Amino acid sequence: MEISQGGDDSYQKKFALPVDSEHKATEFRLFSVAAPHMRAFHLSWISFFACFVSTFAAPPLLPIIRDNLDLTATDIGNAGIAAVSGAVFARIAMGTACDLFGPRLASASLTLLTAPAVYCTSIANSAVSFLLVRFFTGFSLATFVSTQFWMSSMFSARVVGTANGVAGGWGNLGGGATQLIMPLVFDLIHHIGATKFTAWRIAFFIPALFQTLSAYGIFFLGQDLPDGNYSQLHKSGDKHKDNFAQVFHHAVTNYRGWILALTYGYCFGVELTIDNIIAQYFYDRFNVNLHTAGIIAASFGLANLFSRPGGGMLSDLMAKKFGMRGRLWTLWIVQTLGGVFCILLGKVGSLGVSIAVMLIFSVFVQAACGLTFGVVPFVSRRSLGIISGMTGGGGNVGAVLTQVIFFRGSRYSTETGLTLMGVMIICCTLLITLIHFPQWGGMFCGPASKSTTEEDYYMSEWNSAEKEQGFHKASLKFSENSRSERGKRIGSAPTPNNSTPDTYV
Amino acid sequence: MESYLLAVLSLATLSFADTCYGGVLFSTLPQTLAVSASPTDGQVLKAGEDNITVTWGLNQSFPDGTDSSYNEVKLMLCYGPISQADRGWRKTVDNLSKDKTCQFTIAHRTYMRETQNFTWMIERDVPTAVYFVRAYAYNSSRNEVAYGQTTDAKKSRNLFKVQAISGRHSSLDIASVCFSAFALLSVVGFMALEKRGRNSAEN
Numbered sequence: 017m018e019i020s021q022g023g024d025d026s027y028q029k030k031f032a033l034p035v036d037s038e039h040k041a042t043e044f045r046l047f048s049v050a051a052p053h054m055r056a057f058h059l060s061w062i063s064f065f066a067c068f069v070s071t072f073a074a075p076p077l078l079p080i081i082r083d084n085l086d087l088t089a090t091d092i093g094n095a096g097i098a099a100v101s102g103a104v105f106a107r108i109a110m111g112t113a114c115d116l117f118g119p120r121l122a123s124a125s126l127t128l129l130t131a132p133a134v135y136c137t138s139i140a141n142s143a144v145s146f147l148l149v150r151f152f153t154g155f156s157l158a159t160f161v162s163t164q165f166w167m168s169s170m171f172s173a174r175v176v177g178t179a180n181g182v183a184g185g186w187g188n189l190g191g192g193a194t195q196l197i198m199p200l201v202f203d204l205i206h207h208i209g210a211t212k213f214t215a216w217r218i219a220f221f222i223p224a225l226f227q228t229l230s231a232y233g234i235f236f237l238g239q240d241l242p243d244g245n246y247s248q249l250h251k252s253g254d255k256h257k258d259n260f261a262q263v264f265h266h267a268v269t270n271y272r273g274w275i276l277a278l279t280y281g282y283c284f285g286v287e288l289t290i291d292n293i294i295a296q297y298f299y300d301r302f303n304v305n306l307h308t309a310g311i312i313a314a315s316f317g318l319a320n321l322f323s324r325p326g327g328g329m330l331s332d333l334m335a336k337k338f339g340m341r342g343r344l345w346t347l348w349i350v351q352t353l354g355g356v357f358c359i360l361l362g363k364v365g366s367l368g369v370s371i372a373v374m375l376i377f378s379v380f381v382q383a384a385c386g387l388t389f390g391v392v393p394f395v396s397r398r399s400l401g402i403i404s405g406m407t408g409g410g411g412n413v414g415a416v417l418t419q420v421i422f423f424r425g426s427r428y429s430t431e432t433g434l435t436l437m438g439v440m441i442i443c444c445t446l447l448i449t450l451i452h453f454p455q456w457g458g459m460f461c462g463p464a465s466k467s468t469t470e471e472d473y474y475m476s477e478w479n480s481a482e483k484e485q486g487f488h489k490a491s492l493k494f495s496e497n498s499r500s501e502r503g504k505r506i507g508s509a510p511t512p513n514n515s516t517p518d519t520y521v
Numbered sequence: 522m523e524s525y526l527l528a529v530l531s532l533a534t535l536s537f538a539d540t541c542y543g544g545v546l547f548s549t550l551p552q553t554l555a556v557s558a559s560p561t562d563g564q565v566l567k568a569g570e571d572n573i574t575v576t577w578g579l580n581q582s583f584p585d586g587t588d589s590s591y592n593e594v595k596l597m598l599c600y601g602p603i604s605q606a607d608r609g610w611r612k613t614v615d616n617l618s619k620d621k622t623c624q625f626t627i628a629h630r631t632y633m634r635e636t637q638n639f640t641w642m643i644e645r646d647v648p649t650a651v652y653f654v655r656a657y658a659y660n661s662s663r664n665e666v667a668y669g670q671t672t673d674a675k676k677s678r679n680l681f682k683v684q685a686i687s688g689r690h691s692s693l694d695i696a697s698v699c700f701s702a703f704a705l706l707s708v709v710g711f712m713a714l715e716k717r718g719r720n721s722a723e724n
Contacts, residue, residue: 079610082608082610083646083648083685084648084685084687084688086648086649086650086685088606088607088608089607089608089609090607121711121712121715124711125708125711125712128704128705128707128708128711129704129705129708131700131701131704132700132701132702132704132705135696135697135698135700135701135704136697136701138689138693138694138696138697139689139693139694139697141687141689211645211646211686211688212645212646212688213645213646213685213686213687213688214688214689214690214693216688217688217689217693218693221696221700224700225700228700228703228704228707231704231707232707235711235714245715245718247715247716247718247719296610299610300609300610425607426607426609429609
């Protein structure tokens with residue numbers, strides 16, 4: 017990331033939170049809105065929440081929309097796939113946009129550019145127009161990357177995991193909240209006097225307005241970095257711009273990034289798929305009314321309040337005792353269990369048990385998302401932005417794949433689709449066993465050799481010309497800080513050459 | 522004697538089995554009602570504007586006592602096969618408690634021997650689809666005991682179409698376009714403000 021050379025002395029700023037040498041906050045105070053750190057946190061999770069609400073506003077109202085627009089099961093499936101496919105590339109592009117323009121401008125612009133798609137959902141009149149509005153609305157999910165990027169700019173390594181986990185989790189909450197909000201808004205408008213086929217159209221103005229307002233909030237109240245906005249800092253020379261080609265190269269040649277991108281598709285991707293299909297599933301299979309189906313579907317997404325942050329915290333906890341190997345094992349176990357409960361969800365036939373299984377399934381699948389982003393920051397230091405974008409994009413690819421294979425048209429009943437999806441989760445999650453860090457090891461193997469260090473791994477991303485110019489210094493700092501990923505055996509290991517023979521956990 | 526009683530009791534209990542397990546099977550119902558509706562084959566009607574006049578009564582070719590258990594009659598608007606294709610939420614299932622073929626009630630009346638009719642304004646939430654009309658006769662325990670319909674057994678003849686309302690209004694259209702334009706103009710505004718901020722940082 018950027019190297020800040022402006023020292024504390026040049027800026028006589030007083031921050032509400034304790035900060036480190038880069039002016040990143042070292043504490044995370046949830047109930048504070050102090051500028052710039054906590055304010056950035058609240059602005060970013062609220063706008064990400066708004067984007068999720070808009071993207072999944074259609075599913076709870078599908079029983080009405082499918083009759084109004086004369087949709088078939090295939091049309092509905094295609095629209096659901098379109099909703100999550102746009103963000104695949106948008107998420108990758110967003111990492112670059114944040115680098116160039118800063119997370120504030122990038123996320124405010126994207127949020128506003130996708131708001132018209134939500135407004136225009138009100139005037140959709142066919143399967144094609146419905147698919148198009150869902151496709152363009154789905155681009156807004158790329159704000160995940162700007163959220164994570166912004167948190168990484170504002171919070172130091174000690175608390176960045178928590179900040180990222182809570183911001184990501186509370187944003188994802190939107191996918192659950194919308195299943196409650198939209199049927200309620202629809203009911204209200206219907207009672208006031210609009211017919212069903214008009215009421216759902218009016219209802220879409222609510223998420224659209226929310227999205228517009230959150231973009232305004234980010235632009236006027238937010239700030240890219242603790243010390244100011246990119247536009248100010250670029251000019252004063254405080255921010256150094258890295259070479260995009262090199263950053264891109266180091267991202268795509270790191271196989272761990274690709275594995276995590278795929279496996280994220282089977283926790284986050286599955287979460288998106290369920291957001292799309294679960295309300296209709298309960299409405300059609302168990303004959304509950306629209307309201308009830310919405311509440312049940314909402315509880316799936318609402319578990320994000322604690323389960324994704326919990327996954328992130330669990331990852332940090334396991335790392336304290338067992339290092340990176342602990343993070344990997346926990347991720348594999350939790351995500352596999354998510355697959356097991358998905359299989360069960362398709363099998364149970366009674367409403368009460370189905371809801372219970374769905375809730376357990378939601379906790380595991382969302383915790384796996386948090387656990388994944390406990391590993392991602394360590395895959396690459398130089399290319400963190402693109403690796404995060406790739407992983408995020410991979411999540412959406414998983415959503416596209418699962419919907420195409422299992423939930424489109426009438427080939428499988430929804431319950432069979434759920435069971436088969438659970439099997440696919442378990443199979444794809446096995447790839448985590450292949451992740452190996454030479455300095456820390458993988459699930460089944462220890463480190464490559466006793467003398468392989470964190471510096472060896474992170475310095476391999478810089479060539480000697482760049483090292484001469486001192487661009488690698490931030491990575492060096494990061495290597496030192498990441499020694500905690502060795503687990504209990506860190507002791508006090510200062511330099512690579514003096515490492516004592518360690519007991520491997 | 523006891524074994525005979527047991528047999529009778531079990532038969533009596535089993536005869537309720539259908540209703541206990543919630544669901545009369547459509548295939549067990551006799552088609553004793555004669556139903557006709559005003560729309561002709563292939564006619565297109567508009568929801569919220571047009572009417573359907575339905576006439577129903579016992580099919581006179583059946584003997585007199587056939588309708589002794591009929592208590593109520595419900596007339597339903599039912600989906601034709603083409604509107605059920607690839608739409609699992611409109612599926613035809615033999616068990617009537619799970620059947621989703623008929624989702625709109627035209628009329629719900631006490632059964633009378635004489636032929637009755639009713640004119641129904643097609644409601645505004647009826648979707649665009651191909652339909653036929655079916656009548657179910659219920660006994661005093663509210664279970665289906667007979668039916669009649671305007672189409673044949675294969676549901677291929679005498680189907681009519683309803684064109685739904687779009688639900689769109691010009692005020693909604695205008696509001697959507699205006700708000701969208703406002704959002705897009707805001708992005709331009711933000712870029713301009715940002716550029717101005719950068720220029721003033723230079724000075």
